[in-house]
Amino acid sequence: MIVELRNIHKSFGSLRANDGITLTFAGGRVYGLLGENGAGKTTLMKILSGLLTPDTGEIVLDGRPLHAATPAAALRYGIGMVHQDPMDFVPLKVLDNFIIGRSDGLIPDRRRARRELAELSADFDFHFDPDAPISHLTVGERQQLEIVRLLASGVQVLILDEPTTGISGPQKAQLFNTLRRLAQQGKTIIFVSHKLDDVQDVCSEVVILRKGKVVGQAQAPFTTTWLVERMFGQVLTAAARQDAELGRPTFQAENLYLADRRFRLGPLSLTVAAGEVIGIAGIEGSGQQLFLQTCAGLFPPAAGRLRIGDADMTGRPYRRFRAAGVAYVPASRLEDGLVAGLTLTEHVLLTQTRPSFFLSWAQAREQTAARIKEYNIIGRPETPVDALSGGNQQRTLLALLPDNLRLLLLEHPTRGLDVESTRWIWTLLLQRRRQGTAIMFASSDLDELLEHSDRILVFCGGKVTQALPAKEISVQHLAELIGGKGL
Amino acid sequence: MTGGRFAAKSVLWTLLPFILALAFTSLILMAVGASPLVAYSYMLQGAFGNAAKIADVFMAWVPLVLCAAGLLFTFTAGLWNIGIEGQMVMGAIATTWVARSLDMPSVVLIPLLLIAGAMGGALWALLAGILRTHGKVHEIFAGLGLNFVAIATTNFLIFGPWKQPGIATMSGTELFRKSAWLPTFGTVSLGPVQLVLVAAAILLAGVALRGTIWGLRLKAIGKNPRAAFILGVETERYMLLAFAVCGALGGLAGSLQAIGLFHRLIPSISSGYGYLAILVCLLAGNRGLWIAPVAFFFAAATKGSLQLPLQMQIDSALGGILQDVLVLLVILMQGVRSRLERPPVEEDRPAGLQPPVGFMET
Numbered sequence: 001m002i003v004e005l006r007n008i009h010k011s012f013g014s015l016r017a018n019d020g021i022t023l024t025f026a027g028g029r030v031y032g033l034l035g036e037n038g039a040g041k042t043t044l045m046k047i048l049s050g051l052l053t054p055d056t057g058e059i060v061l062d063g064r065p066l067h068a069a070t071p072a073a074a075l076r077y078g079i080g081m082v083h084q085d086p087m088d089f090v091p092l093k094v095l096d097n098f099i100i101g102r103s104d105g106l107i108p109d110r111r112r113a114r115r116e117l118a119e120l121s122a123d124f125d126f127h128f129d130p131d132a133p134i135s136h137l138t139v140g141e142r143q144q145l146e147i148v149r150l151l152a153s154g155v156q157v158l159i160l161d162e163p164t165t166g167i168s169g170p171q172k173a174q175l176f177n178t179l180r181r182l183a184q185q186g187k188t189i190i191f192v193s194h195k196l197d198d199v200q201d202v203c204s205e206v207v208i209l210r211k212g213k214v215v216g217q218a219q220a221p222f223t224t225t226w227l228v229e230r231m232f233g234q235v236l237t238a239a240a241r242q243d244a245e246l247g248r249p250t251f252q253a254e255n256l257y258l259a260d261r262r263f264r265l266g267p268l269s270l271t272v273a274a275g276e277v278i279g280i281a282g283i284e285g286s287g288q289q290l291f292l293q294t295c296a297g298l299f300p301p302a303a304g305r306l307r308i309g310d311a312d313m314t315g316r317p318y319r320r321f322r323a324a325g326v327a328y329v330p331a332s333r334l335e336d337g338l339v340a341g342l343t344l345t346e347h348v349l350l351t352q353t354r355p356s357f358f359l360s361w362a363q364a365r366e367q368t369a370a371r372i373k374e375y376n377i378i379g380r381p382e383t384p385v386d387a388l389s390g391g392n393q394q395r396t397l398l399a400l401l402p403d404n405l406r407l408l409l410l411e412h413p414t415r416g417l418d419v420e421s422t423r424w425i426w427t428l429l430l431q432r433r434r435q436g437t438a439i440m441f442a443s444s445d446l447d448e449l450l451e452h453s454d455r456i457l458v459f460c461g462g463k464v465t466q467a468l469p470a471k472e473i474s475v476q477h478l479a480e481l482i483g484g485k486g487l
Numbered sequence: 488m489t490g491g492r493f494a495a496k497s498v499l500w501t502l503l504p505f506i507l508a509l510a511f512t513s514l515i516l517m518a519v520g521a522s523p524l525v526a527y528s529y530m531l532q533g534a535f536g537n538a539a540k541i542a543d544v545f546m547a548w549v550p551l552v553l554c555a556a557g558l559l560f561t562f563t564a565g566l567w568n569i570g571i572e573g574q575m576v577m578g579a580i581a582t583t584w585v586a587r588s589l590d591m592p593s594v595v596l597i598p599l600l601l602i603a604g605a606m607g608g609a610l611w612a613l614l615a616g617i618l619r620t621h622g623k624v625h626e627i628f629a630g631l632g633l634n635f636v637a638i639a640t641t642n643f644l645i646f647g648p649w650k651q652p653g654i655a656t657m658s659g660t661e662l663f664r665k666s667a668w669l670p671t672f673g674t675v676s677l678g679p680v681q682l683v684l685v686a687a688a689i690l691l692a693g694v695a696l697r698g699t700i701w702g703l704r705l706k707a708i709g710k711n712p713r714a715a716f717i718l719g720v721e722t723e724r725y726m727l728l729a730f731a732v733c734g735a736l737g738g739l740a741g742s743l744q745a746i747g748l749f750h751r752l753i754p755s756i757s758s759g760y761g762y763l764a765i766l767v768c769l770l771a772g773n774r775g776l777w778i779a780p781v782a783f784f785f786a787a788a789t790k791g792s793l794q795l796p797l798q799m800q801i802d803s804a805l806g807g808i809l810q811d812v813l814v815l816l817v818i819l820m821q822g823v824r825s826r827l828e829r830p831p832v833e834e835d836r837p838a839g840l841q842p843p844v845g846f847m848e849t
Contacts, residue, residue, distance in 0.1 A: 298717075322719055330717060339711040339718070350707055351718055355700040400718070 001027045001062055001078065001156045001188055003048070008057035010043055012387050015378075017043040018054070019212035025157070030179050030189040032203030034196075036231055036418035038378055038389035040212040041192045042084065045159045048190075049081035050074030075101065078156035082163055084390065084416055086142035088134055095130035098149050113152075120148045125174050138285035144171075157188040162416050164198050169479060176202040194418040196227050232420055244430075246454070247274030250438045251295070251407050256304035258290050265290065267304065268464045270457070272407070272438045277429075278467060279453030280442040281482050286459035288442040289331070292409045295440065296328035297321030308406060325406030331415065331442075333393040340386035344368050344379060344396065351400045375399040376424060391421040398428055408432060410441040414448060426452060446475050446482075458482055500824050504816035511816075512809045521801055530806070533794025534787040542675035546748055547760065547786035549681040550575070550740035554764030555771070555778040556688040557736030561626075562768055563696055564729040565709035570615040570630025571737045572761030573637035574608040578738025579745040580641060581607025583660065583752040586667040586745070587649065593666045597680070600667060601742055608738015609731045611637065616730030620723040626730075642754055649752065659753035669747040676748055684743070685779075688736055693776055695732075705729055737761060763789070766814050772821070785810055 003025040010018040017040045025031055035041045046052040048059060050068035059066040061077055068074035071081070088097045098117045099108045114130055121128050126144045134142060143163060150158060160179075164172050179189050179202055193199055199206055200222060208216035208230040216230035249271045257266035265287040272278055280288045293299050295306065297318040305314045308324045330336035338347065345368045349359055368381040375395045379388050385396060394417060401408065413429065414422040430452075433439055443449050449456055455467035458481040465481060513523035534544050554571050561568035568574075582604040589596060611633060618629040646655040671678040696702035704725050707715040716722045744756050767785055771777035792806025 318716070319719070319721060328717060334714075335711075336714055336717055339707045339714045341710045342707060346703060346707075347718075349700065349703055350715075350720065352700075357699055357701075359698055359700060359703060 001186075003079075003157055003188060004060040005044070005048065006058050006060060008044065008047060008059075009055045010040075010047060010052065011055060015387075016212045018047070018057075021057075021209070021212070021214055023207060023214065023217075025188050025190060027156070027186045027188050028183055029204045030183050030191055030202055032199035032206040033190055033192045033209065034194065034199055034206055034227065034231060035209035036194060036391075036420055038391060039209040039231075041209055042161055042389070044209070045081055045161060045190065045192055048074070048157075049079055049159055051081070072101065075150075075153060075155070078154065079159070080150035080153065080155035080157070081159040082143055082146045082150065082161060084161040086146055088142055088146065090134050092134055093130065094128045094132050094134060094137070094145060097134055097145060098130070098152070101149070102153060116152050117148065120151060124148065124178055125171065138289070141285060147175075151182075155187070157190070158182065159190045159192065161192045162194070163191070164193065164195060169482075172198075194231075194416070196224055199227070200224070228419070231418070244275050244433055246276050247436050250274045250309060250436075252305075252307040253295070254305040254307070256294070256306070257302040258287060258294055258299075259302035260290055260299075264302065265459075265462050265464065266302075268457075270467055272440065274406070274436040274438055275433045276438050276454050277433055277452055278438070278440040279449035279456040279470065280440060280459065281444075281446070281449050281456055281478060282442075282459030283482060284444060287462070287464075288459050289411060291459070291464075292328065292411055292440065292442060295407070296326055296409050298328065325402075325404065327401050327405050327408050329397050329401070329408070329410045329413065331411035333390065333397060334386060337397050338385040338393060341384055343382050343384050344372065344377070345381040347385060347396065347400055351402070353402050371399045375428070390416045391418065394421070394425065398425065404435065405432065405437045408437050408439045410439070412443055413441050414443070414445070422448075446478055450475060450478065500820065504813060504820045507816050507820075508809060508813040511812050512805065515808065516801070516805070519801065521799055526795060526799060526801065526805070529794045529798045530788070530791035532791075534791035539675050540790065542672070542677040544783070544786045544790045545677045545681070547758075547789055548783050549677075549685050549747075550743060550758075550760040551764050551767055551782035551786055552685050552779055553688050553736045553740040553743070554761050555767040555782055556692040557733035558764055558768045559692045559696060559775050559778065560705065560729040561733045563702065563709050564705040564726055565712070566619070566726060566729060567627050568612065568615070568630055568730065568733050569627050569762075569765070570612060570633050571733065571764060572757055572759070573630065573634035574611045574734040574737035575741035575744070575757040575761045576634075576637040576641055577611035577734075578604035578608035578741030579752060579756040580637075580644065580741075581738065582742040582745045583644075583649070583663075586663045587660075590664065591666065593668075593670075596666050597669065597746070600746055601680075601684075601739060604738045604742020604745070605735040606738065608741060609735040612730040612734020612737070613727060615734075616727045619730075620726055638754075641752060641756060645752060645754060657754055659749065659751045662750050663746065667746055668750055669743070678747065681743055681747060684739060688739075689776065689779060692778075696775060701725070701728070763810070766810060770814050770817050772817070 005021055005023045008018050008021045021044060033041050033045070043052065047054050050071045050073055053069060066077055068077055068079070074080070089100065092100070095110065095114060095117060099110065099113050102108060102113070117128065117130055124144065124147070126141070126148065128141070128145060137145070147160070147163070163175065179191070183189050183204070191199070191203055204220050206218055206220070206222055206227070207214060208227070210231065218226070251272040253268055253270045256268040257264065259265070268291070280291065282288055290299065294301050297313065297316060297320065300315050305312060307313060308321070308326060311324065313321060313324065334340050342350070345361070345364050348368045348371065349355065349364045365381045371377070372379060372381065375398060377388070377392050377395045377399065379392055385393060388396060394413065414425050417425065429439060450470055450473065453470040456470050456473065456478065457467050458465040458478070460482060516523045516526050533540065535541055554575065558568060558571060582600045585600050585603040589599065615626055615629040615633055618624040619626045645659055649660045651661050669678045669680050696705070704715070704720045707718070707720055708722050708725055712722050740760065741757060744758065745752060749756065763785060764782070767778055767782045771781045788806040788809050792803045795801040795803050795805055
C-alpha cells in the first residue's frame with residue numbers, strides 16, 4: 001500500500017505543528033520518522049491515523065484520496081497507530097481491550113479472540129493475562145497490547161509513536177524482528193522516534209522533521225552525525241559525568257516490603273544522602289513505580305519504615321510527605337502529572353507553596369512567563385498544558401516543583417524526549433542535587449542510569465539489589481542484572 | 488472576522504435555541520388544538536400580569552438562584568450534586584425545628600433561622616460528600632437516596648412529632664409564630680432578605696470560583712482529580728467543601744421557602760426547585776453568572792404556566808416542557824456550533840469531538 005501525504009498543514013493557535021509536509025510511504029519498508037520534541041511528528045501521524053484533521057492538504061492511499069475523519073475509519077482503510085501515551089480503556093480487562101474496535105458482529109467471539117491474543121503475544125514474547133485489568137499493566141505493557149490489537153485487526157500501515165520507550169532490551173529486539181517481518185509481508189511501518197540507535201537499527205529509510213517541515217530524507221545506512229545534524233542543525237557532545245559532594249542522610253527505608261494486588265516486593269533497605277542521585281533500573285513493571293509512589297507517600301508500605309530527615313513518615317498521608325519536601329513526578333504526564341484543560345498560569349497558581357487566597361492573575365502570568373523562559377518551555381502563559389508537546393509537558397512538570405526539595409522522585413524523566421531536551425532536563429536536575437536535593441529516578445535507558453546515578457538499584461522479579469555504585473558497573477553488567485542474572 | 492460580526496453571530500447562536508424551543512412548544516400546542524399565541528400571552532399574563540404575580544416569579548427565582556449558585560461549586564469540582572433537593576428539604580426542617588423551639592424578637596430569630604437552614608443543608612450535603620469520598624458511593628446515587636430520606640423525614644415530622652394539635656394533615660405543621668416570618672414588601676411574599684441573600688450568593692459564587700485559590704483547586708479537581716492530588720491539592724477536603732457550600736446555599740433556599748413563603752413545614756417544601764436548578768446550571772453552562780437571568784426565565788415559565796389550566800384547560804406541565812426542551816436544544820446547539828466553527832483555541836482534539844458541556848470555565 002502506498003501512502004502519500006500532500007502538503008499537510010496543521011496549526012494549534014499560533015503554533016505551526018505541520019507546515020507543508022509532503023511525503024510518500026511505500027509498502028514493504030520500515031520508515032523512521034525522526035525529529036526533536038515538538039518537531040510535529042506526532043501531529044503528522046495523528047492526522048494520518050484519523051485522530052486529527054489537517055487544516056489543508058490531503059492523504060492519498062494507492063492513488064485514491066482518503067477521507068478518514070476518525071481513527072475507526074482510518075482503521076478500515078488499514079491504517080492503525082500505537083500512541084505514545086497508550087489510548088486504552090483502563091477499567092477493562094486485557095481481553096476486552098483486545099476485542100474493542102473489532103467489527104466481527106454484535107457478539108464478539110471471545111474464544112477466538114482469546115486464542116488470537118495468545119498466538120500474537122507468543123509471537124512477540126509479550127506476556128499478558130487476558131483476564132487482568134489494564135490498570136495492572138505498565139505503560140510499556142499497554143503499548144504492547146495496542147500493537148497486538150492493531151495487528152489482529154489487519155492493519156496494512158502500522159504507525160508506532162515512540163514504541164521502544166517502555167519495553168526491555170530483549171523485547172525491543174523481538175519487536176524489531178517482527179517489524180522487519182511485517183515489512184517483508186508488504187506492510188508499511190512508520191516508526192516515530194527520537195532514538196538514533198533504534199532508527200539506525202530497524203529503519204530502511206528515514207524522514208527527519210524540524211519545526212513542522214521535512215528537513216532530510218535518506219535510505220539506510222545513515223550516520224549518526226548526519227542524523228543529529230539534520231535533527232538539531234548542530235553536533236552534540238555528551239556531558240561529562242560530574243560527581244557531587246554528598247550531605248547528611250535525608251531519606252531512609254528500613255526493611256521495606258511493598259505489596260499491591262500483583263506482587264510482593266522486598267525487603268529493601270536504603271539510605272540516601274542529600275544531593276545523592278539513585279537510579280532505579282529494571283524491566284518495566286518490576287515494582288519501580290510502586291517503590292517511588294511509596295517513597296512519595298502515595299501508598300503505605302506493607303511493612304518496614306520510612307524516614308525523611310529525622311522524622312518517621314511511615315503511614316503518614318501524602319500531604320505530610322509534600323510538606324517534608326518530597327515531590328513525585330509521574331510517568332504519564334497528562335494522566336497523573338498535569339491537569340488537561342488548565343493553562344500554564346493556572347498550574348503555576350495551583351502549585352504555589354503559599355498561595356494568597358485571592359488570585360492575582362497579573363502577577364501569576366508574570367511568574368509563569370519567567371518560568372517559561374527559565375525552563376525553555378515552548379508555549380505561552382495562557383496555553384493549556386494539553387496543547388504542549390511531550391517534552392514541553394515534562395519541562396512544565398519540573399518548572400512546577402517547589403524550591404528546596406529534600407527528595408525528588410521521578411519516573412522516566414526523559415522518556416520520549418530528544419537528546420537536547422534530555423540534556424536540558426538533566427541540567428535542571430543536577431542543579432537541584434547541588435542544592436542538596438536527593439534524587440531517585442526510574443529509567444529504562446541504561447546510559448542515562450550510568451551517567452547520572454551515584455548508585456543504582458536494580459528491580460527484578462520481586463527482588464531488589466543493594467544500591468550499587470554506578471562508577472563500578474559496566475553497561476553489560478547492568479543489563480545482566482536487569483535480566484535477572486546474579487540476583 | 489470583525490469583532491462586531493463575531494458578536495452578532497454569538498448573539499444569534501445564543502438566541503437560536505430559544506426560538507427553536509418556542510417553535511417546538513408551539514407545535515405541541517397546535518397538536519392539541521390550542522393557539523400558541525393565546526397560550527403564550529396567558530403565560531406572560533400569569534407571570535407578569537400584576538405586581539403580585541411578578542413578586543411570585545421572584546419568589547421562585549430566589550431559591551432557584553441560591554441552589555444554582557451552590558451547584559456551580561459542585562459542578563466546577565466535577566460533582567453531580569443531585570442531592571440538592573434533599574439539602575433544601577433539610578434546610579427547611581432545621582429552620583422549622585429552631586422556629587418551633589425558640590421565641591425571640593425577629594431581629595435575633597431570623598438570622599438564627601437562616602443559619603440553621605444553611606447548616607441543615609450543609610450537613611446533609613456533607614453526608615453525600617463523605618459517602619462519595621470515603622464510601623466510594625457515587626454522589627448521584629448518594630444524593631438521590633438522601634433525597635428520599637429527607638422527604639420521608641418531612642412526612643414523618645408532619646404526621647408525627649410536629650403534627651397539628653389533634654389532627655395530622657398534608658397541609659403541614661402549624662404556622663410559625665409571626666416573629667419567624669420574613670419581612671415583606673407590602674402585601675406580596677417577596678421581601679428584602681431574599682434579595683440580599685441572592686445578591687450575596689451570586690457574588691460569592693462569582694468571586695470564589697473565578698478569583699480565589701479555592702475556585703482554582705475545585706476546577707483542577709473537576710478536570711483531573713488524580714493529577715490535582717499529585718500536584719498537592721487535597722482533593723477530598725475540597726470535594727467536601729464544594730458539597731458543604733452547595734448544601735448550605737440549598738439549605739438556605741429551603742429555609743426561605745419555610746419562613747418566607749409557607750410559614751410552616753409542608754410535605755413538598757422544596758417545590759422541586761433543587762432539580763430545576765440543575766437544569767438552570769446546565770443551561771448557563773460555563774458562563775457561571777448567567778444563572779441569574781436563566782433562573783428568572785425558568786421562574787417566569789413555571790409561574791406563568793400555572794395560568795394555563797385555569798384559562799385554556801391545558802396542563803401546566805407546558806412550562807416544564809418549554810424548559811426541558813430549551814435545555815436540550817441549548818446543549819444540542821453548542822454541539823452544532825462547535826462542529827460548524829473551527830475552535831479558536833489551541834486544542835489537540837479530534838475535529839468534531841468537543842469537550843462535554845462543562846462547568847469548569849466559571
